[in-house]
Amino acid sequence: MSVRDNRREAALERMADHLLLQGLSGASLRPLAAAAGTSDRMLLYYFKDKDELLTATLGRVTARLAGLLDDAAPGQKPFATLLVELWAAFRSPALQPYMRLWIELAARAARDEMPHRAIAGEIADGFHAWAADRLQVEREADRLPLAALLLATVDGLALLDAVGRGGMADSAASAAAAARLPRPQR
Amino acid sequence: MSVRDNRREAALERMADHLLLQGLSGASLRPLAAAAGTSDRMLLYYFKDKDELLTATLGRVTARLAGLLDDAAPGQKPFATLLVELWAAFRSPALQPYMRLWIELAARAARDEMPHRAIAGEIADGFHAWAADRLQVEREADRLPLAALLLATVDGLALLDAVGRGGMADSAASAAAAARLPRPQR
């Protein structure tokens, strides 16, 4: 591995930190470079342009989150349990930055084209698969829809939290946990 | 009403259009001015600065949405019904821009301070109240939490839609509609 690749790698980790703290809006080349202990000139030496840099850095971030999530909610659980555990995890200071960043990414995905849209779609798919894996369902046919609902609910709660309505999100989370989810056959 | 106030009013309407089409990221003074048929210079004559301008324009947008929502889902409905009607409405081309804008606003609210954070909080409260008003519940104690859950769910679905996973959102919406929401006392 060349010197360049080593430096690039180190920069990626530091930039992932910066991205989580400051968000996409604070992710312009010069601040990122400062956080990584280098110069904007060098960032564009390590990466061909800002899109490539952002894609790589966001990849780092999602890899970290994947690890954290496995720790936060291991094993298979029914919907309600998984939801409250996930929501508790995402309200913690350790995971909150990830959700903030995810919302920011989604907002750009809704407007821009690349690279945000593509990245955001992949992340959504990844966590849909993650949720489907961890859900314990009564009928197998419910697995994917319930995983999607879990994803949507956590995202919605996070969005309320993001606008300063964490209390509202908590009460919504309780209501959701109290619901009986698979449709009872009558 | 002075000439200035008239022009200011007209500009507000055109800028609300522009904001819905182009989003917050496209809302810099010169493009907004072009959309309003005037100049950046005049916008800052009508409004003291960009914050005031944005606040006023977003106020216009939410007022429009409030009207549209009353048309889309009049009367009182149980949770599941209200959810599917709301979700259908927000997937329509007429309402989709509002949700996109709302997500963008939430993303900024999570980072910035004013004016985004304050505005976003008020909007959330407004629609929480709207939902509480239109929900038909079995136990009155469930009204506010269920309204919050409705808000969160629709927001989460919209977020999935924003990242290009509309299909996933639809299946989540069906799963949610199939759930039994007020906890059955055992």
Added chain:
DNA sequence: CCTCCTATGTAGCGCTCGCTACGTAGCAGG
């Protein structure tokens, strides 16, 4: 008629953005 105030244009400031052109120190290989 003269004066002042409102509405508006023109020009530009200082800043940040992504990106690039250019130069060079230092080391590896022929």
Added chain:
DNA sequence: CCTGCTACGTAGCGAGCGCTACATAGGAGG
């Protein structure tokens, strides 16, 4: 020993940003 490539610094470009200084035409009011 010379050549050439990797790794980096310095400087700057053109564009966009929010905002402001300055000038002025034209109408309203004394």
